[in-house]
Amino acid sequence: MQTDPPLYFAGHVFCCTNERAEGHPRGSCKAKGAERLRDYMKKRAKEMKVRGVRINASGCLDRCELGPTLVIYPEGVWYHYDTEADVDEILERHLIRGERVERLMLQPGQTRLSETAGK
Amino acid sequence: MQTDPPLYFAGHVFCCTNERAEGHPRGSCKAKGAERLRDYMKKRAKEMKVRGVRINASGCLDRCELGPTLVIYPEGVWYHYDTEADVDEILERHLIRGERVERLMLQPGQTRLSETAGK
Numbered sequence: 212m213q214t215d216p217p218l219y220f221a222g223h224v225f226c227c228t229n230e231r232a233e234g235h236p237r238g239s240c241k242a243k244g245a246e247r248l249r250d251y252m253k254k255r256a257k258e259m260k261v262r263g264v265r266i267n268a269s270g271c272l273d274r275c276e277l278g279p280t281l282v283i284y285p286e287g288v289w290y291h292y293d294t295e296a297d298v299d300e301i302l303e304r305h306l307i308r309g310e311r312v313e314r315l316m317l318q319p320g321q322t323r324l325s326e327t328a329g330k
Numbered sequence: 331m332q333t334d335p336p337l338y339f340a341g342h343v344f345c346c347t348n349e350r351a352e353g354h355p356r357g358s359c360k361a362k363g364a365e366r367l368r369d370y371m372k373k374r375a376k377e378m379k380v381r382g383v384r385i386n387a388s389g390c391l392d393r394c395e396l397g398p399t400l401v402i403y404p405e406g407v408w409y410h411y412d413t414e415a416d417v418d419e420i421l422e423r424h425l426i427r428g429e430r431v432e433r434l435m436l437q438p439g440q441t442r443l444s445e446t447a448g449k
Contacts, residue, residue: 219408269344287342
């Protein structure tokens with residue numbers, strides 16, 4: 212096994228901001244407010260002085276039915292998030308304290324939001 | 331320590347396709363051909379039947395001087411890539427065989443391309 216270099220970002224967040232044509236059966240994260248929430252997350256991360264973390268927008272993460280979605284690497288944990296309070300909780304608990312926000316976490320086999328714990 | 335769910339994508343590639351205004355001192359990945367190369371990578375990954383891997387475009391990864399850049403998670407390995415041959419090699423060696431393409435890999439403290447091994 213090769214040894215990879217240390218991580219460049221301790222936490223790397225990708226917020227899907229993909230847009231589909233209106234009326235598409237899968238919907239899209241952008242239509243569900245992802246762009247506004249991603250901008251808020253970036254601003255809040257700065258305000259909260261979250262270190263070593265980058266908040267990026269990304270193309271379609273292909274879990275549109277669960278959107279808006281984001282994924283945090285290197286751990287590969289996915290979240291659904293709807294509100295600024297959700298964003299604050301992900302920043303504070305996951306990215307600062309290293310905890311998980313169970314009520315918003317997505318499971319690999321999950322295809323509907325109602326399956327999210329706490330929803 | 332919590333146990334995170336299994337990964338949704340075994341390999342998740344983010345290709346920076348950010349564009350800056352022409353003449354910006356940092357340059358930008360898009361101005362260096364990133365969008366075309368990312369489209370090629372997506373097409374080739376399908377042709378090569380690379381399983382469990384997603385090739386996404388992303389916003390600015392903030393390593394503009396080293397661009398075009400991409401990062402592969404969960405391992406967090408970064409590459410500079412310039413040509414379709416570079417893309418083929420990253421797909422074949424890193425994503426299919428689990429090797430590393432040393433001549434294109436970026437190191438965390440690196441700020442100039444000439445420091446890349448083999449460049």
